[in-house]
Amino acid sequence: xxxxxxxxxxxxxxxxxxxxxxxxxxxxxxxxxxxxxxxxxxxxxxxxxxxxxxxxxxxxxxxxxxxxxxxxxxxxxxxxxxxxxxxxxxxxxxxxxxxxxxxxxxxxxxxxxxxxxxxxxxxxxxxxxxxxxxxxxxxxxxxxxxxxxxxxxxxxxxxxxxxxxxxxxxxxxxxxxxxxxxxxxxxxxxxxxxxxxxxxxxxxxxxxxxxxxxxxxxxxxxxxxxxxxxxxxxxxxxxxxxxxxxxxxxxxxxxxxxxxxxxxxxxxxxxxxxxxxxxxxxxxxxxxxxxxxxxxxxxxxxxxxxxxxxxxx
Amino acid sequence: xxxxxxxxxxxxxxxxxxxxxxxxxxxxxxxxxxxxxxxxxxxxxxxxxxxxxxxxxxxxxxxxxxxxxxxxxxxxxxxxxxxxxxxxxxxxxxxxxxxxxxxxxxxxxxxxxxxxxxxxxxxxxxxxxxxxxxxxxxxxxxxxxxxxxxxxxxxxxxxxxxxxxxxxxxxxxxxxxxxxxxxxxxxxxxxxxxxxxxxxxxxxxxxxxxxxxxxxxxxxxxxxxxxxxxxxxxxxxxxxxxxxxxxxxxxxxxxxxxxxxxxxxxxxxxxxxxxxxxxxxxxxxxxxxxxxxxxxxxxxxxxxxxxxx
Numbered sequence: 001x002x003x004x005x006x007x008x009x010x011x012x013x014x015x016x017x018x019x020x021x022x023x024x025x026x027x028x029x030x031x032x033x034x035x036x037x038x039x040x041x042x043x044x045x046x047x048x049x050x051x052x053x054x055x056x057x058x059x060x061x062x063x064x065x066x067x068x069x070x071x072x073x074x075x076x077x078x079x080x081x082x083x084x085x086x087x088x089x090x091x092x093x094x095x096x097x098x099x100x101x102x103x104x105x106x107x108x109x110x111x112x113x114x115x116x117x118x119x120x121x122x123x124x125x126x127x128x129x130x131x132x133x134x135x136x137x138x139x140x141x142x143x144x145x146x147x148x149x150x151x152x153x154x155x156x157x158x159x160x161x162x163x164x165x166x167x168x169x170x171x172x173x174x175x176x177x178x179x180x181x182x183x184x185x186x187x188x189x190x191x192x193x194x195x196x197x198x199x200x201x202x203x204x205x206x207x208x209x210x211x212x213x214x215x216x217x218x219x220x221x222x223x224x225x226x227x228x229x230x231x232x233x234x235x236x237x238x239x240x241x242x243x244x245x246x247x248x249x250x251x252x253x254x255x256x257x258x259x260x261x262x263x264x265x266x267x268x269x270x271x272x273x274x275x276x277x278x279x280x281x282x283x284x285x286x287x288x289x290x291x292x293x294x295x296x297x298x299x300x301x302x303x304x305x306x307x308x309x310x311x312x313x
Numbered sequence: 314x315x316x317x318x319x320x321x322x323x324x325x326x327x328x329x330x331x332x333x334x335x336x337x338x339x340x341x342x343x344x345x346x347x348x349x350x351x352x353x354x355x356x357x358x359x360x361x362x363x364x365x366x367x368x369x370x371x372x373x374x375x376x377x378x379x380x381x382x383x384x385x386x387x388x389x390x391x392x393x394x395x396x397x398x399x400x401x402x403x404x405x406x407x408x409x410x411x412x413x414x415x416x417x418x419x420x421x422x423x424x425x426x427x428x429x430x431x432x433x434x435x436x437x438x439x440x441x442x443x444x445x446x447x448x449x450x451x452x453x454x455x456x457x458x459x460x461x462x463x464x465x466x467x468x469x470x471x472x473x474x475x476x477x478x479x480x481x482x483x484x485x486x487x488x489x490x491x492x493x494x495x496x497x498x499x500x501x502x503x504x505x506x507x508x509x510x511x512x513x514x515x516x517x518x519x520x521x522x523x524x525x526x527x528x529x530x531x532x533x534x535x536x537x538x539x540x541x542x543x544x545x546x547x548x549x550x551x552x553x554x555x556x557x558x559x560x561x562x563x564x565x566x567x568x569x570x571x572x573x574x575x576x577x578x579x580x581x582x583x584x585x586x587x588x589x590x591x592x593x594x595x596x597x598x599x600x601x602x603x604x605x606x607x608x609x610x611x612x613x614x615x616x617x618x619x620x621x622x
Binding site: 145146148149150152153154155156157158160161162164165239243246247250251252253266270273274277280281284287288289291292295296 | 331339451457462562
């Protein structure tokens with residue numbers, strides 16, 4: 001049988017490349033941030049709010065780009081309630097101060113209080129919320145009760161008390177501490193809920209299984225994946241802090257009368273409302289437009305980062 | 314339901330003590346000697362000073378002082394203002410005024426929010442909807458004192474429809490302008506919530522069922538849609554109660570209304586620590602109770618929430 005050849009037909013083997021399903025990996029993989037950015041950059045309101053925010057930031061950082069009038073020196077009583085003049089487009093207050101120059105210089109105060117207060121409240125909120133959500137158990141119980149206590153005191157009222165107590169240190173830092181130190185409870189609640197959701201994820205288990213410590217996993221994997229709502233809240237709380245600064249200053253417990261801030265401008269224009277309403281209306285517009293830009297920005301980012309909201313539009 | 318109420322009341326205990334302790338501790342830090350302030354220019358003898366200190370428990374450690382203060386609160390004594398009036402007396406005079414203002418403001422807020430929010434949702438994307446969205450954004454970003462000044466300047470001074478300041482004459486009819494201001498500054502959030510909530514509800518099965526049963530629109534919208542859309546608005550008004558309190562303080566100050574907020578404001582101007590503590594404590598207690606009340610209201614609005622946990 002060994003030398004017997006089989007005589008059946010064998011089809012010639014042609015070299016053909018194996019066919020597989022092709023996955024084109026061009027460009028970077030889709031992510032929450034990438035999708036959000038793609039959505040955001042198509043929306044005109046995003047660019048408008050961003051432009052307003054950039055303008056105010058520029059004004060706060062380099063006021064001399066916008067006005068030649070030095071701070072606090074633009075006041076001449078002879079100009080009292082004067083109308084617009086060359087170089088002073090918005091006219092003068094009852095005290096004879098250049099309204100436009102005060103607006104420009106005041107933006108720095110309003111923004112620094114807003115930014116500092118937001119940093120403080122977001123920082124405390126992130127730490128309290130992350131620890132409570134991640135560790136659970138008695139840590140959660142204690143931290144959440146502390147949060148409840150701070151949540152139960154309206155933060156502007158708390159800031160009124162704090163600023164009354166520390167009345168001889170009325171500056172930007174104490175005001176930011178007074179606002180941020182009491183406004184963090186709602187941030188902590190949101191962060192805690194988000195951490196609770198994230199900590200169930202497989203990559204958290206994987207990180208622990210690979211030998212990273214609990215705290216290391218929290219910092220390296222859980223917090224970065226839970227940060228999106230914090231960003232939105234921070235933008236909105238920046239707006240709220242600017243309003244809080246103006247309100248507290250207006251109530252007379254915020255920054256002192258010699259500090260240039262929009263709250264002070266409005267507060268001082270109040271007594272001459274009948275004769276010089278514009279001195280009150282211009283800073284009010286500046287305040288409202290700035291706050292509006294931050295609120296719009298926060299809401300647009302929130303919608304862009306939320307796939308459900310994106311789909312329903 | 315009863316066990317839920319009891320559980321919620323128990324949760325209030327740490328919040329109550331924590332919040333009052335926090336405020337008390339803050340004011341305890343306040344510089345200056347309250348007793349020296351009490352005597353004015355004439356320095357008292359050391360014996361008299363010690364006696365008065367003992368009378369107000371000021372010679373005791375901080376926590377003992379706090380204990381006496383809380384004991385007083387539980388016996389219905391909220392403390393004494395600097396001018397010697399009891400806080401209870403001041404409250405019974407000022408609280409009704411603020412109450413009237415708050416009720417009117419909430420009424421205006423809800424009426425506007427429900428009507429505008431519903432119409433916006435029913436005409437989603439049309440001119441009315443977009444207009445309402447812009448108006449609500451403007452009111453959302455305008456601090457309350459700006460709204461108040463604009464109202465005072467245009468409606469009271471320019472047009473003369475209202476009195477620019479209120480003063481001692483503060484019955485329901487006198488408070489229209491401050492109530493409109495306060496209501497408008499609260500309305501934006503509620504209106505936007507109402508709009509979103511109505512949009513959600515319109516997509517529910519029961520609304521489709523109601524229409525396919527042949528019910529007319531004027532019956533479906535109020536009965537089947539509105540009632541079920543109210544929950545987020547009511548919840549928000551509870552968490553927003555702090556905004557209402559602060560707003561009332563500012564409004565009362567601008568329109569010179571002798572309410573609780575204005576009294577608190579006057580006290581901060583004069584650095585009257587104990588008065589501030591008492592009033593902020595009263596605010597916190599009201600705030601916590603309102604939140605409890607709203608939680609319990611859910612059950613009435615939404616039968617699905619029954620609190621059996």
